[in-house]
Amino acid sequence: MALHTGETTQQQAMIEAFRTWCREQACDMSRVRVDRTSSGLGLVAEQDIGAGEVGLSVPLEALLTVSAAAKTDIGQAALNSATTRQGRLSSQALMYLVMVDGWHDPASKWHSYLRLIPTRHHDPLWWTDQERQERLEGTQLFHEAHRHMSQLRDVYDSLFPALSQELPAFFPVERYTFQAFLWARSSLSSRCFSMQQLRSWLEPDGQEPRTPPNVDPAAHEAERLADDCPAALCPLLDMTNHNPETQVRVGLVRCAGAVHLGISCTSPVAAGGEFFNNYGSSRTNLQLLLAHGFCVPNNACDALPVKIRTDDARRPQLQRQALELAGLQPAEVHELSLKNLLPPRLLALLRILCMRPDGLKTYVKHGSDLLLKLQSPVPPTIDYCEECELEALSTLEGQLLTQQSRIPPPDLSAPSAPERHAAVYRAGQLAIISEALKELRRRRQLFCSENSLLEEEEEEEEEGDSVASEEDADDAST
Numbered sequence: 001m002a003l004h005t006g007e008t009t010q011q012q013a014m015i016e017a018f019r020t021w022c023r024e025q026a027c028d029m030s031r032v033r034v035d036r037t038s039s040g041l042g043l044v045a046e047q048d049i050g051a052g053e054v055g056l057s058v059p060l061e062a063l064l065t066v067s068a069a070a071k072t073d074i075g076q077a078a079l080n081s082a083t084t085r086q087g088r089l090s091s092q093a094l095m096y097l098v099m100v101d102g103w104h105d106p107a108s109k110w111h112s113y114l115r116l117i118p119t120r121h122h123d124p125l126w127w128t129d130q131e132r133q134e135r136l137e138g139t140q141l142f143h144e145a146h147r148h149m150s151q152l153r154d155v156y157d158s159l160f161p162a163l164s165q166e167l168p169a170f171f172p173v174e175r176y177t178f179q180a181f182l183w184a185r186s187s188l189s190s191r192c193f194s195m196q197q198l199r200s201w202l203e204p205d206g207q208e209p210r211t212p213p214n215v216d217p218a219a220h221e222a223e224r225l226a227d228d229c230p231a232a233l234c235p236l237l238d239m240t241n242h243n244p245e246t247q248v249r250v251g252l253v254r255c256a257g258a259v260h261l262g263i264s265c266t267s268p269v270a271a272g273g274e275f276f277n278n279y280g281s282s283r284t285n286l287q288l289l290l291a292h293g294f295c296v297p298n299n300a301c302d303a304l305p306v307k308i309r310t311d312d313a314r315r316p317q318l319q320r321q322a323l324e325l326a327g328l329q330p331a332e333v334h335e336l337s338l339k340n341l342l343p344p345r346l347l348a349l350l351r352i353l354c355m356r357p358d359g360l361k362t363y364v365k366h367g368s369d370l371l372l373k374l375q376s377p378v379p380p381t382i383d384y385c386e387e388c389e390l391e392a393l394s395t396l397e398g399q400l401l402t403q404q405s406r407i408p409p410p411d412l413s414a415p416s417a418p419e420r421h422a423a424v425y426r427a428g429q430l431a432i433i434s435e436a437l438k439e440l441r442r443r444r445q446l447f448c449s450e451n452s453l454l455e456e457e458e459e460e461e462e463e464g465d466s467v468a469s470e471e472d473a474d475d476a477s478t
């Protein structure tokens, strides 16, 4: 990471202050040090760390959990304010309030920690509308980024400027800006650990009692809080960068008589090597970019979400009955991936939507076996079902071609890191579409040859198509 001399000195001073803080909090960081890496700050092994050995750990008292946030002066002020009295306070918002306060106030328990978090993030919520349009057009992430931004705006607007007017000493207007809230949101989303990890032991603990310490808010605070933050900040552990090749375990460990959150790696880390984390072995590039602001090239977990609208009230009753019988939900998202190019549930759904009513009558008789039956191709020999299979495949092909045409071609050598990460994301989406199209054509050929049908030379645009995609739904509403 290129830093100017002034920035380097300033950052070094902040790292030193953070190290002192870690010592004061009795963190176990004897085997690692905070250092600069190609992904910002990270942790480097000071000595060989064995496979399964706890690399570092942090006492639970040092974590910023919803429960800890609720106990701070700022948390209490928010919880007892007239502004939040009408309803429950969002637990996420409570975390943001305490994080913004802690960044400014040297008296905050987490001040030295919060100061070391980057002041700018690179996820799509930090991009301008135009950048989001250019980088994400035609993708699911474009909609997700907008949705997250407007949710954050709603949460912010529900608290400000009211809290600043009611309690200006706690919530000064110049401190609690939307930008500060955005920083807190992205800091939390990019660095948090799941509460589940705070409830399970990393290793069997001999004869000791195994009940994990309670990390939940007290009952009277929980009553006032919406349960919308299943995550906590763990200073130091959150300095670990992501490596999809690494396997780690995170959980409770005992250290010097206290309970810590610790991390161990299933393979050894040599002295001088980076001690990595794995933010989730099944995280898609959409999830990584939205929460962490980066993507993994050729991400094997990547998925292309496809949504087919089925909630149209004008749908024939028989179709609605078949969808219900098959247990297909109106808002169901079907995830296409390189491992599962054509999910059987999606094909079953398309078969229902493409089947003539008399054919559907025959199929509905299968009752609870309907989904199973529809996961295999519909033979053209069944009365009124002659066209069904090819129509279902063509419908999906049409939708994928439309999605493909809407996604701008990726430039993996783009000048800025966010542009490159967006390009990696688009490349992943386009790769799945392209492979799914090949698989669709392969299946069509097979189906035609098995049923002695002639393949159509060219696809024709369906007029008055009865199958509407989610993208179409969005277009229709704008």
Ligand SMILES: C[S@@+](CC[C@H](N)C(=O)[O-])C[C@H]1O[C@@H](n2cnc3c(N)ncnc32)[C@H](O)[C@@H]1O
Pocket: 039, 040, 041, 042, 116, 117, 118, 190, 191, 238, 239, 240, 241, 242, 243, 291, 292, 293, 294
């Ligand atoms: C939990 S923090 C890790 C510490 C962070 N590097 C820092 O400087 O504070 C997660 C952030 O680190 C960066 N990061 C982690 N792993 C990365 C990777 N494999 N590629 C690119 N950036 C990464 C991203 O900015 C991400 O949002």
